[in-house]
Amino acid sequence: KNEVEQSPQNLTAQEGEFITINCSYSVGISALHWLQQHPGGGIVSLFMLSSGKKKHGRLIATINIQEKHSSLHITAPHPRDSAVYICAVRGRGSTLGRLYFGRGTQLTVWP
Amino acid sequence: ETGVTQTPRHLVMGMTNKKSLKCEQHLGHNAMYWYKQSAKKPLELMFVYSLEERVENNSVPSRFSPECPNSSHLFLHLHTLQPEDSALYLCASSQRHIALSNSPLHFGNGTRLTVT
Numbered sequence: 001k002n003e004v005e006q007s008p009q010n011l012t013a014q015e016g017e018f019i020t021i022n023c024s025y026s027v028g029i030s031a032l033h034w035l036q037q038h039p040g041g042g043i044v045s046l047f048m049l050s051s052g053k054k055k056h057g058r059l060i061a062t063i064n065i066q067e068k069h070s071s072l073h074i075t076a077p078h079p080r081d082s083a084v085y086i087c088a089v090r091g092r093g094s095t096l097g098r099l100y101f102g103r104g105t106q107l108t109v110w111p
Numbered sequence: 112e113t114g115v116t117q118t119p120r121h122l123v124m125g126m127t128n129k130k131s132l133k134c135e136q137h138l139g140h141n142a143m144y145w146y147k148q149s150a151k152k153p154l155e156l157m158f159v160y161s162l163e164e165r166v167e168n169n170s171v172p173s174r175f176s177p178e179c180p181n182s183s184h185l186f187l188h189l190h191t192l193q194p195e196d197s198a199l200y201l202c203a204s205s206q207r208h209i210a211l212s213n214s215p216l217h218f219g220n221g222t223r224l225t226v227t
């Protein structure tokens with residue numbers, strides 16, 4: 001079992017439909033990252049958070065440390081948001097600095 | 112433009128070939144990484160270089176050989192690969208080794224490798 005689990009694996013949405021991607025992890029963490037991977041392969045960092053909530057444009061990321069869970073929301077998604085979204089956590093303690101990655105969620109947004 | 116450039120973007124090679132992947136970063140970072148991404152699997156860390164010294168080698172087969180001649184360049188030399196080595200190989204860099212800080216990773220666009 002992977003230390004980081006994402007759901008759903010695939011997500012299809014209509015343009016403008018609010019979507020949520022979930023991430024659960026089983027290790028102690030110092031930070032959680034949400035990454036976006038476009039079809040060409042390149043990965044960009046969307047958020048790094050260790051508590052609470054962050055917002056950037058139409059993207060919102062939340063984390064609940066006690067429940068070891070994070071969500072990525074996209075309000076009013078656009079077809080250009082179609083990509084793979086990857087959750088990654090940075091370990092702490094004995095696993096300090098190690099990054100654990102989820103398998104990713106493929107989001108497809110239709111016009 | 113992420114500041115991390117990988118070449119080539121695509122590579123097809125036979126099992127007896129020798130080829131190299133190249134990564135260059137223009138961000139002044141001190142740590143560089145090779146990751147392997149196979150279909151439906153999480154990213155797998157292969158190698159880490161910090162200040163041009165290899166600090167991590169995650170049980171990678173010897174048919175993969177990294178080289179870091181300076182802090183801006185990273186190579187992955189490939190020889191006698193197997194078809195199961197076909198994957199997307201991603202290079203990344205960070206200001207400091209992620210074991211020492213929360214420096215974000217900056218990824219290149221990857222090299223899509225197919226071994227026939």
